[in-house]
Amino acid sequence: MQPSAILKFLVVATIVAGFAAEPALAQFRSSYTTPQRQPARAGGGGKAAVAAPTGVYPQALFNGKVVRWVQDQMPLKVYVSRGHCLDGFIDDQLGAPRTNVDGKARWPHLVAEIIDNGQINSLPVSEGFQQEHYDAALQGINFWKPFEKEGLYQFVLTNDPSEADIYVFWTHHFVNKMGLGLFANDIRGYTSKEIFDYRLVLQGKQPLFQPVVVLLRTTNQQGNPMTHDNMRASAGHEFGHALGIDQHSTNPYDLMSVYYGRGILSNNDAMTIRYIYKHPPDYIP
Numbered sequence: 001m002q003p004s005a006i007l008k009f010l011v012v013a014t015i016v017a018g019f020a021a022e023p024a025l026a027q028f029r030s031s032y033t034t035p036q037r038q039p040a041r042a043g044g045g046g047k048a049a050v051a052a053p054t055g056v057y058p059q060a061l062f063n064g065k066v067v068r069w070v071q072d073q074m075p076l077k078v079y080v081s082r083g084h085c086l087d088g089f090i091d092d093q094l095g096a097p098r099t100n101v102d103g104k105a106r107w108p109h110l111v112a113e114i115i116d117n118g119q120i121n122s123l124p125v126s127e128g129f130q131q132e133h134y135d136a137a138l139q140g141i142n143f144w145k146p147f148e149k150e151g152l153y154q155f156v157l158t159n160d161p162s163e164a165d166i167y168v169f170w171t172h173h174f175v176n177k178m179g180l181g182l183f184a185n186d187i188r189g190y191t192s193k194e195i196f197d198y199r200l201v202l203q204g205k206q207p208l209f210q211p212v213v214v215l216l217r218t219t220n221q222q223g224n225p226m227t228h229d230n231m232r233a234s235a236g237h238e239f240g241h242a243l244g245i246d247q248h249s250t251n252p253y254d255l256m257s258v259y260y261g262r263g264i265l266s267n268n269d270a271m272t273i274r275y276i277y278k279h280p281p282d283y284i285p
């Protein structure tokens, strides 16, 4: 594996707050936007990390804590845009796209904002996008479908961009906060999600849930269209993050390693998602 092939994928797991002041029954995402935001509440505590069985990669946990969706959030609604691009939204202070990778933690807020103001319905199509990329992304996402039969979770695709839990958008290439293109990096995708302390939710705190946002790159390092197999692998990998897998497996044969393994789920990937979903969550997206 050449050094240049080393991928840097990050999943942003910002512990967020945004709990409403008045306790209410736990309600899962009636809306992404509310008029009032409250200061962050510290999470902390929780149960100690459990020793994981062989094959489960501990990096899947978030600081040793379980992050995953819960039954009340099912079925997860997944909106895979037909090539749409968010790069036209510029950060006024940076002069760079708000989709810059240094600002990943705020991608969910960008999407919530454009859902709220309707701009999500008039996005341009990303340069380099091909219809085949959409099909490949669906295949990658569906790598995770078989676990529905085991009762881990359920997800469905939606064509309504106002109602999803997980969004997939596209970009020709990623840029940093200076707006400089990260052309040489073989970064194929990023996932940004905010997570909430599940104990507080159970206590009746009302989180301001945010959409989970996946961005997929339409071109490779050479500027050529991403191949079908690479797109399928990157979508599958990012969806693993969206489901809750936090960091990367250190086993290069796992899809959830930075090398994408063999481009399909490995036994370790399967054991890891089962492990996460068979333990009570500490945090939920």
Ligand SMILES: [Zn+2]
Pocket: 009, 010, 011, 237, 238, 241, 248
């Ligand atoms: Zn990753």
